[in-house]
Amino acid sequence: MTVIDIPGSKSVTARALFLAAAARGTTTLLKPLRSDDTEGFAEGLKALGYEVRQDEDAWHITGRPEGPAHDTADVYCRDGATTARFLPTLAAAGHGTYRFDASAQMRRRPLGPLSTALRTLGVDLTHEDREGHHPLTVAARGIKGGALTLDAGQSSQYLTALLMLGPLTAEGLAITVTDLVSEPYVEITLAMMRSFGARVTREDGPEGGRTYTVEPTGYTATTYAVEPDASTSSYFFAAAALLPGGEVTVPGLGANALQGDLAFVDVLRRMGADVRVEDDRTTVRSTGSLRGLTVNMRDISDTMPTLAALAPFADGPVRIEDVANTRVKECDRLDACAENLRRLGIEVHTGPDWIEIHPGTPTGPVEIATHGDHRIVMSFAVTALRTPGISFDDPGCVRKTFPGFHAAFGAAHGR
Structure with missing residues (x-):
């Protein structure tokens, strides 16, 4: 059995940074993710004037509720979608004029629903080039509410930003949501907000809509431990399910x-892998075969490329449904996965x-077109375990979420 120490969750780290900056007092984040994002x-x-001190295993943020x-x-904001969506929202609650820009890749990704919502709340917000x-x-003057x-059918991050605001x-705030993708990420947000002292309730409407009501409580600083990243863990779990005799345990994620x-491990269980989820760890073990399946991945769409890269090794077709939002990530992940799998035959x-995706034997040599997307690289690293000759046109883009991925993945699988 291989025990893997997965870096902290990107999603949890980003939310914790927002909440710590908004809280009264100094928050300590334990084992936050250190990555480009x-x-x-x-x-x-720091550019906005918040005090952030970064030690090796803990970050200390002095909050400013004002x-x-x-x-x-x-x-x-570099390439980070959470940075590009959360920081303008945080700044809108203050007083001043703040300009935000991002990489070419992030400039292509949409912000429209969040911008519209902030304007509804009276925020003076101007897009320079493209609406x-x-x-x-953001010309901030505080927000009445x-x-x-x-x-939020395109991204749950719009709702998360507003909830934290x-x-x-x-x-x-009272936020009525007409559509929502990746709902589990919103549940992360709500749990973390409550850890910092917020009060928020949800009321489901008779026709499927729902309203979140957030009280104007402010936040209180705390010490917060960041759990390992579940999306990153998916590559190691998939590898364990694929390789004969494979077995991986991720502590701290249960x-x-x-x-x-x-929930990606539930997909692997349906495919035939042996999965054990304990209170504080999760283990995936190969049973020697993988079954095809049809699965709705709307709520866990960041792991869609992981399953796509694993799919050729199943004994029947793998059909992944309800993942339209993956077309507006770092790249169009549906097309990127299809393109690379076809190049592999x-x-x-x-x-x-x-x-x-139909069963088959991927054949190299093939250079994977990553489109600068860390999840395409890490997903097809799984395919490469059974396909000699796979390389990547931009292997270094994993620094976005896991700078040490290649070394860790290679060590875990004897490479």
């Missing part, structure tokens, strides 16, 4: 985990929100 978030906080210390700032995209400028309607408003992406069919 989270370092970019921390640098963005908003950024600086009244002007120019913030570069609904970076760069943007109120009611708004949000379509709620306790900083003068009167609270039945009590916040992250919905741990695998039969693949796609639609607007689905991909179907």
Whole structure:
């Protein structure tokens, strides 16, 4: 059995940085993820005037409930979607003029529903080049609060940003959601907000909509331990299910985990892998074969590429449905997975929100087109375990979430 020490969750680290910056007092984050995305978030906080001290295994953030210390700032969000969506929302609760820009890749990703919601709340927000995209400028004067309607069918991050904003408003927020993707990420947000002292409730409507009501409580600093990243764990779990005799245990990620992406192991169980989820750890073991299946991955869409890369080794077709939102990630992940699998000689069919992969033997040599997307690299590293000759045109893009991925993955599988 191989025990893997997975770095901290990117999603949890980003939320914790927002909440710590908004809280009264100094928060200590234990074992936060250190990657390009989270370092970019921390640098963005510093640019806004927040005090952030980074030790090796703990970060200390002195919060400012009143908003950024600086009244002007120019913030570069790098490639990070959480940085690019959360920081302008945090700054909107303060007083000053703040400009935000991002990489070319992040400039292509949409912000429109969040911008519309913030304007509904009275925020003076201007997009410089293209409406609904970076760069943007926020002229902040604090936020009174109120009611708004949000379509979060493209990204749950829009809802998360607004939920975390709620306790900083003068009167609270009532957010009615008409559509929602990746709902487990919202549950992470709610649990973490409560850990920092927020009060938020949810009421489901008679026709499927729901309303989140957030009280204007503010936040209180705390010590917060960041759990291992479930999305990153999916590559190691998939490898264990694929390789004869494979077995991997990830400590710190078990039945009590916040992250919905741990449900990826349920997909592996359906395919025939032996899965044990304990309170504080999860183990996946190969049984020597993998079954085809049809699976809805709307709620765990970040692990769609992991399953796509594993799919050729199943004994029947693997059909992944309801993942339209993966087309607006770092790249169009549906097309990227299909493109690379076809280059490996695998039969693949796609639609607007689905991909179907047929069994086959991937053949190299093939250079995987990563499109600068860390999840494409890490997913096809699984395929490479049974396919000699696979290389990547941009292997270094894993620094976004796991700079040491290649060394860790190689060590875990004798490479």
